[in-house]
Amino acid sequence: MTTTQAGAAAVKILIAGGFGVGKTTMVGAVSEVAPLRTEEYLTTASVGVDDLAGVDQKDTTTVALDFGRITVSPELVVYLFGTPGQERFWFMWNDLVNGALGGIVIADTRRLETSFASIDFFESRGIPFVVAINCFHGVNTRSAAEIRAALDLDPHVPMLVGDVRERPFGRDALLALVDHLMALPVAG
Numbered sequence: 001m002t003t004t005q006a007g008a009a010a011v012k013i014l015i016a017g018g019f020g021v022g023k024t025t026m027v028g029a030v031s032e033v034a035p036l037r038t039e040e041y042l043t044t045a046s047v048g049v050d051d052l053a054g055v056d057q058k059d060t061t062t063v064a065l066d067f068g069r070i071t072v073s074p075e076l077v078v079y080l081f082g083t084p085g086q087e088r089f090w091f092m093w094n095d096l097v098n099g100a101l102g103g104i105v106i107a108d109t110r111r112l113e114t115s116f117a118s119i120d121f122f123e124s125r126g127i128p129f130v131v132a133i134n135c136f137h138g139v140n141t142r143s144a145a146e147i148r149a150a151l152d153l154d155p156h157v158p159m160l161v162g163d164v165r166e167r168p169f170g171r172d173a174l175l176a177l178v179d180h181l182m183a184l185p186v187a188g
Helices: 023-030 087-096 109-125 144-151 167-183
Strands: 009-017 036-041 060-073 076-082 100-108 129-134 159-162
Touching: 009 023, 009 087, 009 109, 023 060, 023 076, 023 100, 023 167, 100 109, 100 167, 109 129, 109 144, 129 144, 129 167, 144 159, 159 167
Parallel strands: 009 076, 009 100, 100 129, 129 159
Antiparallel strands: 036 060, 060 076
């Protein structure tokens, strides 16, 4: 946790997940300010590099990060950093994670395998996270238990199911992360 110029505590949260799972959408849905986005159009240069299976209508991609802000109170500001999803941009995650209190991994039920790298990233660094299952257009063909097993999630990792386009779901994911952080044993 750091302090802003106004003296408020600043908390950094990472929003991670595979290509096209809804990271940019979630940051935009919950941010109180117009989010900073580094979206660029997909070009022929990405053919054979970016896997568009399941997201074939996608025509833009995050090339650096998404950034949003939520002022919880005059004493607390939450900064949201959305990571790029394609493997060729994963090197940026190491810098983006610096100072992060925790993370939210967004998973798409149609392509759960795209979440493995994000889950591994947080687990290997000991960074607490929750999983937000994004059910595009309300479509979810798997039970919560099936999803948890497919992602090989530890039982203590919270998992929510909803639509990241909806601000209340994004809020609930952030609150689940806060609850998860508060329930962790204090290091010392």
